[in-house]
Amino acid sequence: MPTNExxxxxxxxxxxxxxxxxxxxxxxxxxxxxxxxxDPGRAPDGADDVVAASFGDREAATAALRGTDVLFMVSAAESADRLDEHRTFIDAAVAAGVGHVVYTSFLGAAEDATFTLARTHWATEQHLRESGMAWTILRDSFYLDVFPLFAGQEGVIRGPGGDGRVGAVARADVARSAAVVLEDAAAHAGRTYDLTGPEALTLAEIAGVIAQATGRKTVYEEETLEQAYRSREPYGVPDWQVEAWVSTYTAIAAGELDVVTDDVERLTGAPPMRLADLLRGT
Known part of the structure; x- marks a missing residue:
């Protein structure tokens, strides 16, 4: 049986x-x-206690969570039903007797956030706060790790991001912070942490760092909103996904991600990585 210690x-x-x-x-x-x-078949090697459940299956999730005290809830894969899945999973945690949920949200989560998926995170946070369980929220900025992927093989980051800045954070720094919180969750109950990198860069500056670190030409190409929607049409994805993609850039342009905090360092005792550090593997 779990104990407080x-x-x-x-x-x-x-x-x-x-x-x-x-x-x-x-x-x-x-x-x-x-x-x-x-899918238990994809579980990491060496795991002794593995239980199958999806966020949207309340019965299976309740059974999977029964007997646990603290839940690390990584937000579900992006989908049109993501909010419903989150609410269902939180309700399952309540039914299972979970005492504390640590949830990975998004920086600036709000009902009217420019980044459309941040609105889903805000609604999830509200549901969690009203659940009766203790909670800790980790609001992650955009991940540093994805910007080299945005450049693709062409070496061009395209979007309507203007001259806005983003204090993006490395996934590794989010993981370090989350692990510290989970090792003593009770000490972080009712807290919201804004997890960012140590600097806020424009997309042009990000492209420049990538170019310098990799030796491969990388540039930022500004798009209008019309161009952004049109250039993403060939992917054939649903409207909600296109809106999410485009609002990644418009949220930066609006200044909503121009945020740098010391939360990662305060939690872990070590400063977060810069993009150049990440690309060098240091």
């Missing part, structure tokens, strides 16, 4: 970047860990 932890997202990195750190803590995954 050694609560059992349930971890979602262990097959992904952040959840997987958190798992590796917590394995060294000696705390009892349960992995809640959609």
């Amino acid at each position: 050694h609560p059992s932890l349930a971890i979602t997202g262990a097959t992904g970047h952040v959840g997987g990195a958190v798992l590796q750190r917590l394995r060294r803590s000696g705390l009892p860990l349960r992995l809640v995954v959609r």
Whole structure:
């Protein structure tokens, strides 16, 4: 049975970047860990307690979470039903008797946020706060790791981002911060942390850092809103996904991601990585 000194932890997202990195750190803590995954066949090697459940299956999720005290809830994969899945999973945690949820949200989550997916995070936060469980919210900025991917093989980051700045954070720094919180969740109850990198860069500056670190020409190409929607039409994705993609850039242009905090360093004792550090693998 879990105790206050050694609560059992349930971890979602262990097959992904952040959840997987958190798992590796917590394995060294000696705390009892349960992995809640959609496909047990993809669970990391060496996991003893693996339970299958999806966010949207309340019955399976309730069974999977029963007997755990703290839940690390990595936000679900982007989908049209994401908010419903989040609410269902939180309700399942309540039914299972979970005491504390640590949720990965988004920086500037708000009902009227420019970035459309930040609105979903805000609604999830509200549902969690009203659940009766203790909570801790990790509001992550955009991930530093994705900007080189945005440049693609062409070496061009395209979007309506203007001269806006973004204090993007490395996934590894989010994982470090989350692990610290989870090792003593009660000490962080009712807290919201804004996890950012150490600097806020324009997209042109980001392209310049990528070019310098990789030796490959990389530039930022400004698009109008009309151009942004048109250039994404060939992907054939639903409207909500296009809106999310485009609003990634318009949120930066609006200045909503021009935020730098010291939360990562205060939690972990070490400063977050710069983009140049990440690209050098340091």
